Amino acid sequence: MxxxxxxxxxxxxxxxxxxxxxxxxxxxxxxxxxxxxxxxxxxxxxxxxxxxxxxxxxxxxxxxxxxxxxxxxxxxxxxxxxxxxxxxxxxxxxxxxxxxxxxxxxxxxxxxxxxxxxxxxxxxxxxxxxxxxxxxxxxxxxxxxxxxxxxxxxxxxxxGLDQLGERSRVAVYDLGGGTFDLSILEMQDGVFQVLSTHGDTQLGGDDLDRVLAEKMIGLAGLEAASVGHDAWIRWRVEAERVKCALSERALETFAMPFFDGVNSFSREVTRVEFSEWIQPWVARTLSCCRRALSDARLESNEIDALVLVGGSSRIPVVRTAVESLFGRVADLSQHPDxxxxxxxxxxxxxxxGAMKHLVLLDVTPLSLGIETLGGLMNVLIPRNTTIPCKAGELFTNAVHEQKAMRVRVLQGEREMARDNWELGIVDIPFKPAAKGQARIGVQLHIDENGILEVLARDVKTGIDQILTIRSSAVDVSDESVEKMVGDSVEHAFSDMAERIFTEAKLKAEELLPAVEQALELGRQWLSAKEIKTIETARAEVCQALLEKEPNSLKAAVQRLDTATEALAAKIVQQAMDEALDRQLSL
Known part of the structure; x- marks a missing residue:
């Protein structure tokens, strides 16, 4: 083996x-x-x-x-x-x-x-x-x-909790989509032993979606039991979207256009409201935590580390409640999903045996990434990642008949590319392709000596372009790192606002012509009310673009996207039916 x-x-x-x-x-x-x-x-x-x-x-x-x-x-x-x-x-x-x-x-x-x-x-x-x-x-x-x-x-x-001191105790709070468990582990001589565990196989993010969906159905004047299966799934999908959004902001709109083919429902949901509605389910997880502590014969202050995993652990009220119970800040250094x-x-x-010779030498002092469409910083290797390390993503062309792509390698903590340090540039030529058809893989690799290698590959031809940047990835003065991190904190709100606006603007510029084309193709399938809803949403996006207010534009784009979902589904279904008819006629 x-x-x-x-x-x-x-x-x-x-x-x-x-x-x-x-x-x-x-x-x-x-x-x-x-x-x-x-x-x-x-x-x-x-x-x-x-x-x-x-x-x-x-x-x-x-x-x-x-x-x-x-x-x-x-x-x-x-x-x-x-x-x-x-x-x-x-x-x-x-x-x-x-x-x-x-x-x-x-x-x-x-x-x-x-x-x-x-x-x-x-x-x-x-x-x-x-x-x-x-x-x-x-x-x-x-x-x-x-x-x-x-x-x-x-x-x-x-x-990396196997690196803690001798006889360290770790609490792992895992709130996933459908299951929950709290486990207390003791690490001794590099081996983890589960001291106690409590959980619920029928408690997770799905239940929180259901709570929100049922609440919205009630406010729409309906009963959850009377909603058909397919309609219920639509309510649940929207509830999941709103739940995730409320982990990032304090207010989100729950929208169900033409939920029964005629009527629409829309309501703003605040993070405070959602937190109150799910409180009983959060309390159930805390009860499991207390029982696990009791079974392990430990007090909360005897826990050396607390980690949160599972997508639902992102919910602010969940994190706050768990940290309060254990009296310590959770380790959030890893992606919960x-x-x-x-x-x-x-x-x-x-x-x-593949990790037998693992040696950890250093960490990256600042994030490494590349510039993407709109002048955004796309982080591939986050700050404080242990080296050696590598990470990559697949990118595509944003312009029709584009012949090349410039990969601009950056270092820093700011949201916009212009505010970070440029480490180098790689130009990747490729055959002219329709928008979204070219595939360019970009990988950043830092070896144990702190040498950054940038590999950019045209997936279609397999041709690589390699740029080597010696020491720049880790050989940065403490003063420079401190200034970059300080600037990122000082400008955090304005940077994020600009990023939100830029991302929403890119989405709007892609969505508006697509909506216009969709209306041309499928207007005959829509009622006058549906057409008016789409056109109103489209006008709101255009107005928000002029006003340049990030959250308003993002919300307007989301409303337009939601308003055209049914039309898009009909167009896709029509295309599939036509393709099947052509295949059967051969």
């Missing part, structure tokens, strides 16, 4: 991810769109077609009954009639296997070789039936599951 590649997999309720140890360092593998996180969603078509991840989620507004999500909640237990029907004749293991099969396809495509062995994570309180079901799902997908790893242990590994997958990858590397 020492010579085999073993991958690490987080099979999550809402999202999943896969990683591998490369050159002694763990990294998560992205799809062809540069996304490391894949929604745990599967669409089953009427003729046996299967789509997984983002593609499946995009079908949810118009084919909600064919899209299965949150299947992890159903693993290894007896199902009700309603739960069985929701799987459309599949078992929970079969659906999970399709998710794992897609992750396998991604990893093999990225690495260019067949893969067979995996470490897969599960909640610490999963019983044997649930663990065995997870293992069987992996085997159905073509994996040899070499280990089932507890999620809190994986999280602790990803945060990626921490468990990263830990699984580390464990896989340890088992295979």
């Amino acid at each position: 020492m010579n085999d590649i073993i991958v690490g997999i987080d099979l999550g309720t809402t999202n999943s991810a896969i990683g591998v140890v490369d050159s002694g360092f763990p990294m998560l593998l992205a799809d062809d769109g540069g996304k490391r996180i894949m929604p745990s969603a599967v669409w089953y078509g009427p003729s046996g077609e299967i789509e997984v991840g983002h593609k499946a989620l995009r079908r949810r507004p118009i084919e909600g009954s064919r899209v299965i999500t949150s299947v992890k909640r159903l693993m290894g237990r007896e199902l009700s009639v309603e739960e069985s029907e929701s799987l459309g004749g599949k078992t929970a293991e079969q659906v999970s296997a399709d998710i794992l099969r897609e992750l396998k396809r991604r990893a093999e495509w990225r690495l260019g070789k067949a893969l067979t062995k995996a470490v897969i994570t599960v909640p610490a309180y999963f019983h044997d039936g649930q663990r065995n079901a997870t293992k069987r799902a992996g085997e159905l997908a073509g994996w040899e599951v070499v280990r089932i790893l507890n999620e809190p242990t994986a999280a602790a590994l990803s945060y 990626e921490a468990i997958a990263l830990g699984a990858t580390i464990q896989a590397g340890v088992i295979s």
Whole structure:
């Protein structure tokens, strides 16, 4: 096994991810769109077609009954009639296997070789039936599951908590999409032992979505029980969007245009309101925390580290409540959606021997990234990342018939490219292509000596351009670092406002002509009321562009996007039907 590649997999309720140890360092593998996180969603078509991840989620507004999500909640237990029907004749293991099969396809495509062995994570309180079901799902997908790893242990590994002092105790609060657990681990001699764990397999972000959706349905004068299945999914999808938005700002609009084909509903939701509505569910997680502390015979002040993982741990009221209970600030150094997958990858590397010679030498004093459309700073390697390290993303052309792309490498903490330091430039020529068709991969790699190598690849031809920047990535004076970080704090609000406006402006400039074209193609499918709603939303975007107010423009763009969802779905369906007719006529 020492010579085999073993991958690490987080099979999550809402999202999943896969990683591998490369050159002694763990990294998560992205799809062809540069996304490391894949929604745990599967669409089953009427003729046996299967789509997984983002593609499946995009079908949810118009084919909600064919899209299965949150299947992890159903693993290894007896199902009700309603739960069985929701799987459309599949078992929970079969659906999970399709998710794992897609992750396998991604990893093999990225690495260019067949893969067979995996470490897969599960909640610490999963019983044997649930663990065995997870293992069987992996085997159905073509994996040899070499280990089932507890999620809190994986999280602790990803945060580097195995480097803490002797007999250190760690609390891992994991609030995912469908499950919750609080585990207390003790690290001794480099080995984690679970001292206690409490959780709830039926408590997670999905429940918070349901609370918000039911509240909005009630305010719309409806009863949740009377809402049809497909309509309910639309309410839930919008609730999830608003929930995520309220983790970033204090106010968001919940909008359901033509929810019954005629009537529309819209209401502003504040973060304070949402926090009050979900308080009972947050309290349930805190109760689990107290029981776990009691079982471990510990007081909260005896915990040496607190980490939060799972997407729902981003919710401000959740973080505040947990930090208050434990009396300490949580370690937020890792992405909450990626921490468990990263830990699984580390464990896989340890088992295979790929991480045996790992040496940590230094950290990056400032973030490294590249300039993207609109003059934005796109960070690839965040500040304080341990080196050696590497990270990359896939980019595309923003202009029709574009012949080249300039990769401008930057260092700094500001939101706009102009305010950061330029380290170097790489020009990548490629054959003229339609907008969005060219594919340029960019990877930043810092070796143990602090040498930054920039690799830019034309994916179509495989031709690489390489720029080597010696020492600039880490050899920065303390005074310069302090000034850059200080400037980023001083200008944080204005920088973020400019970034929000720039991103919204780019979205608006892409959306407005698309809406105009969509109206030309599908006006005959719309009522006068629907056309007026779209045109009003389009006018609001144009007005917001003139006023240059970031949040107003962002909200206007979102309203226009929402207002045209049904039209876009009809146009896509029409195109698919026409393509099928052409195929059948051959």
